[in-house]
Amino acid sequence: MFSAVVMSVRIFGKRSTSRMINFDWIVTVAIGTLMASGVLLADVTIIKGAAAIYALLILQWALTKIMINSDIATTSVKSEPxxxxxxxxxxxxxxxxxxxxxxxxxxxxxxxxxxxxxxxxxxxxxxxx
The missing domain is CATH 3.30.240.20 (bsu07140 like domains)
Structure with a gap:
């Protein structure tokens, strides 16, 4: 599980584990939860845990790509100072x-x-x- 998370951060970039906006923080917490599930729960295999982490990171990556091009998406996800x-x-x-x-x-x-x-x-x- 640790190797899967390390590889995913290298693939998806630093934003995947930084606290840029609330959504990114939620993803970071979810990655920790998924990693713990893969390590601690017998019915969650390492493959399932890693797949869930990669799916979450793909969704995060897609949302950030959409936010680059859409003010509506950005204002929906990111709060104003x-x-x-x-x-x-x-x-x-x-x-x-x-x-x-x-x-x-x-x-x-x-x-x-x-x-x-x-x-x-x-x-x-x-x-x-």
Missing amino acids: TLLLHRGQLLAGAMHKERLNEAEIPAAIRTAGYSRVRDVQWVILETNS
Whole structure:
């Protein structure tokens, strides 16, 4: 199973296991689940597990190819960035929409290396952060 996953990442590229958008993250988690099923469950053979992983990656590859050429597909799958803080002011509506509380923003700012909220111009929540 490990060899199948390593080969699939080489064939389908880095995006297959990176967290680019929510859909890519879901694929990454599903690959882990399929790999575990192939290793731990007696009724799931390595061939079946590997086939499921390759099928999932083919679907991901096809969707990303469609997204390159279709704005409708891109907006359906990928979420837009959300501005949470603008020039030191928290944007309550945006935070509520993204289900964030006020304590999470200063924590993220400190993680980025800043000590004070007023030192930051913008905080933007993006899918690939």
